[in-house]
Amino acid sequence: MNFRETCPIYLQISDRLMDEILAGKYAPDERIPGVRDYSVLLQVNVNTTTKAFDQLRQRGIIYDKRGLGCFVSPDAIQRILSIRRDAFFNEWIPDIAQAIRQLGITTDELLSHLEQCNEA
Amino acid sequence: MISINHLNFRYNFHRPPVFTDFSLEIGDGQIIGLLGKNGTGKSTLLYLICGLLYDKKHSVSIDGIPSHERRPETLQRLFIVPEEFELPPISIRQYAKTHSGFYPNFSEKVLEDTLREFELSPDIHLGSLSMGQKKKAYISFALAAQTDYLLLDEPTNGLDIPSKSQFRKVVASQMTEQRTIIISTHQVHDVEMLTDRVVLLAEDRLLLDASLNDIAERLRFEVRPVGADLSDALYIEPSIAGTLVVAPANGFSDTTTVNLELLFNALTQNPEVVKTLTQPS
Numbered sequence: 001m002n003f004r005e006t007c008p009i010y011l012q013i014s015d016r017l018m019d020e021i022l023a024g025k026y027a028p029d030e031r032i033p034g035v036r037d038y039s040v041l042l043q044v045n046v047n048t049t050t051k052a053f054d055q056l057r058q059r060g061i062i063y064d065k066r067g068l069g070c071f072v073s074p075d076a077i078q079r080i081l082s083i084r085r086d087a088f089f090n091e092w093i094p095d096i097a098q099a100i101r102q103l104g105i106t107t108d109e110l111l112s113h114l115e116q117c118n119e120a
Numbered sequence: 121m122i123s124i125n126h127l128n129f130r131y132n133f134h135r136p137p138v139f140t141d142f143s144l145e146i147g148d149g150q151i152i153g154l155l156g157k158n159g160t161g162k163s164t165l166l167y168l169i170c171g172l173l174y175d176k177k178h179s180v181s182i183d184g185i186p187s188h189e190r191r192p193e194t195l196q197r198l199f200i201v202p203e204e205f206e207l208p209p210i211s212i213r214q215y216a217k218t219h220s221g222f223y224p225n226f227s228e229k230v231l232e233d234t235l236r237e238f239e240l241s242p243d244i245h246l247g248s249l250s251m252g253q254k255k256k257a258y259i260s261f262a263l264a265a266q267t268d269y270l271l272l273d274e275p276t277n278g279l280d281i282p283s284k285s286q287f288r289k290v291v292a293s294q295m296t297e298q299r300t301i302i303i304s305t306h307q308v309h310d311v312e313m314l315t316d317r318v319v320l321l322a323e324d325r326l327l328l329d330a331s332l333n334d335i336a337e338r339l340r341f342e343v344r345p346v347g348a349d350l351s352d353a354l355y356i357e358p359s360i361a362g363t364l365v366v367a368p369a370n371g372f373s374d375t376t377t378v379n380l381e382l383l384f385n386a387l388t389q390n391p392e393v394v395k396t397l398t399q400p401s
Contacts, residue, residue, distance in 0.1 A: 006341060006342055006343060006376045006377055007376070007377065008336065008374055008375065008376060008377050009313060009377055036292075036293065039292045039293075040289050040292045040293040042313075043285055043288035043289055043292055043313060043314070044288075044292065044313040044314065045151060045292065045295075045313065045314050045315065045316060046292065046295055047316055048313070
């Protein structure tokens with residue numbers, strides 16, 4: 001895994017796990033790899049992975065079964081999509097809006113390009 | 121716990137002191153990156169910790185036992201992989217047979233697993249290895265010894281590109297809460313993602329001893345586009361993507377990844393960075 005220059009590693013790890021859940025690699029109520037195995041896979045400190053798992057647990061995306069490990073929550077996909085939607089409006093849109101201003105792009109232009117993307 | 125209390129150390133009177141009134145405590149269960157320019161005493165510190173070198177006042181101890189006494193009960197909990205070493209011309213099996221008795225927790229399985237991860241055969245002969253293979257074989261034995269303290273001096277020197285990532289894997293897989301692993305290196309990218317804590321040496325003193333969590337809470341490491349405001353920067357460095365910036369976190373704690381190389385340069389060039397990291401929050 002190539003780590004992006006500036007985003008904290010633990011957030012990149014939780015993002016990766018969310019991507020894997022969205023892609024269907026781990027289904028609802030299916031077990032995900034343990035913290036140690038996941039750390040070895042990504043060659044990172046166990047504490048960093050623990051922090052990522054803690055965050056996902058807090059957001060209700062994964063849950064613990066005592067002695068059995070971590071599992072994907074039944075409603076994990078809805079939760080991830082809602083988190084991603086919030087991030088889209090709160091983090092991406094402001095950046096895009098700034099670029100639109102800088103480049104003098106009109107709303108019509110933007111919409112027609114979006115439609116082209118959807119058709120492709 | 122490793123304790124160093126007001127250590128003064130020099131090799132002889134013709135040479136400058138390596139450590140002057142140097143104090144450091146290293147708690148258990150952490151992977152520590154020991155960083156510093158060439159000649160700042162990284163190897164010397166590792167040798168002092170395991171008692172191969174000692175100062176007159178015996179100011180280095182492990183769990184309360186002075187390291188210089190080199191008591192068996194301390195030595196069986198400690199393993200050092202020096203930067204350069206010689207191995208006897210025997211097979212690794214023979215080596216494990218004759219040396220594993222010194223380490224009560226020695227694990228045959230860890231030895232085999234680690235050798236396999238490094239793509240070495242469990243039957244290799246130590247007399248016929250390249251420098252990198254020798255290093256990987258000895259690191260495998262060191263991990264298999266399962267000591268509470270493991271000191272690795274420039275472990276990634278001489279390792280080829282795939283071996284560096286294999287090294288990170290074996291360390292991540294063998295780390296436990298009881299274990300303390302100190303990795304001295306100047307190749308920070310080799311260990312950046314593994315460390316809990318960094319200890320930075322400069323000349324004869326300690327420049328920084330901080331956990332990566334604390335650093336991430338107090339400093340931001342960013343790439344800013346050319347022309348962006350740099351007024352809050354503590355340190356800047358030009359790069360292809362823009363300007364690399366170290367700035368105080370100012371409420372944006374834990375939003376960026378600690379860039380150890382950038383931090384190292386920032387610390388050695390701007391004393392304000394140390395202040396930002398050490399002042400009580």
